[in-house]
Amino acid sequence: xxxxxVIGTVVCTLKLDHYRGEKQLLxxxxxxxxxxxxxxxxxxxxxQAGPGDVVLIIxxxxxxxxxxETGPKGVVRAVCVGFVDSVNLGRAEPATxxx
Amino acid sequence: xxxxxVIGTVVSTKKLEAFAGxxxxxxxxxxxxxxxxxxxxxxxxxxxAGPGQLVTYIGGREATIPxxxxxxxxxxxxxxxxxxxxxx
Numbered sequence: 001x002x003x004x005x006v007i008g009t010v011v012c013t014l015k016l017d018h019y020r021g022e023k024q025l026l027x028x029x030x031x032x033x034x035x036x037x038x039x040x041x042x043x044x045x046x047x048q049a050g051p052g053d054v055v056l057i058i059x060x061x062x063x064x065x066x067x068x069e070t071g072p073k074g075v076v077r078a079v080c081v082g083f084v085d086s087v088n089l090g091r092a093e094p095a096t097x098x099x
Numbered sequence: 100x101x102x103x104x105v106i107g108t109v110v111s112t113k114k115l116e117a118f119a120g121x122x123x124x125x126x127x128x129x130x131x132x133x134x135x136x137x138x139x140x141x142x143x144x145x146x147x148a149g150p151g152q153l154v155t156y157i158g159g160r161e162a163t164i165p166x167x168x169x170x171x172x173x174x175x176x177x178x179x180x181x182x183x184x185x186x187x
Contacts, residue, residue, distance in 0.1 A: 007131060008186030010102070012155060014146050015179030016165065024100075024155070026131055026184060040131040042100035042155055051187045061161050075164045075178055077157055078100060 002041075002057045003084055004029045006049050010042050018070050025049060025080055027057055032087050034095045043078035044068060054097035056082040100155045100178060102129045105148050109141055117171035124148060124177065126156055133184065142175035153181040 004027035012024065023045040029037040034054075041059060046067055049055050058064060058079050065074040067081060088094040107125035111118070122144040130136040133153070142156050145165040154177045156162075162176035163169075 008184060010155060010181055011183040011185065012179035013182050015155075016145060019179060024179075026102075026186065028131060040101075042102065061159065073164055075157055075161045075176065077159060077161050 001081070002029055002059060003032065003087070004041065004043075004055055004057050004080075006051050006053045006055060006080070007040075008051055016075055018074060018076075019044075022068070025055075027055065027078075027080065029057070030054065032089055032095070034087070034097065041078045043080045044076060045080050047080055047082055049080050049083065054084040055080045056084055100157045102131070102133065102181065102184070103127055103142075103154050103156050103177075104129055104133075104135075105150050105152045105154060105177075106139060107150055115172065117166070117168040118173075119168070121166060121173075124150075126154065126175070126177070129153075131186075140175050142177050143173050144177050146177050146180050148177050148180055153184075155179045155181060 008026040010024040064076040086094045086096040103126040109123035
């Protein structure tokens with residue numbers, strides 16, 4: 001899994017049929033210390049996340065098909081599956097992301 | 100998935116049987132700010148996209164799923180045509 005910050009949403013009218021009704025989040029990926037990793041991903045939402053939230057992202061097909069319940073023909077990879085409250089790297093102060 | 104802009108089409112007459120009837124487009128990968136980011140790639144079209152359109156595309160094994168022939172070596176497929184990218 002990866003950690004990322006939601007920075008927006010991507011709206012598509014024309015899309016694969018099984019994407020209908022799914023919210024697509026634009027997520028900027030972060031390093032464990034909270035700095036930007038320099039990449040992003042468009043992920044489906046499974047935790048009602050919104051802009052500003054720091055989230056857990058899976059970017060792997062089989063897990064995504066299970067979570068989104070698409071069946072074996074699901075053309076899905078990235079899904080937002082949780083919120084990150086904090087990350088402790090063994091330093092005095094954990095990196096805190098939650099409200 | 101990633102964001103990309105369709106910048107061209109590919110015509111390939113002689114190709115693998117698994118690609119028979121499939122349309123290929125040239126896609127310029129974009130950053131989250133919709134600026135060109137990296138080298139253009141060739142992607143299968145599933146959405147009747149055309150040059151100039153902003154799209155989402157998927158890489159990896161998932162790109163093979165929308166094609167008619169189940170065993171095909173596609174490594175990128177367009178999954179949607181983007182109406183709006185709403186950022187804060």
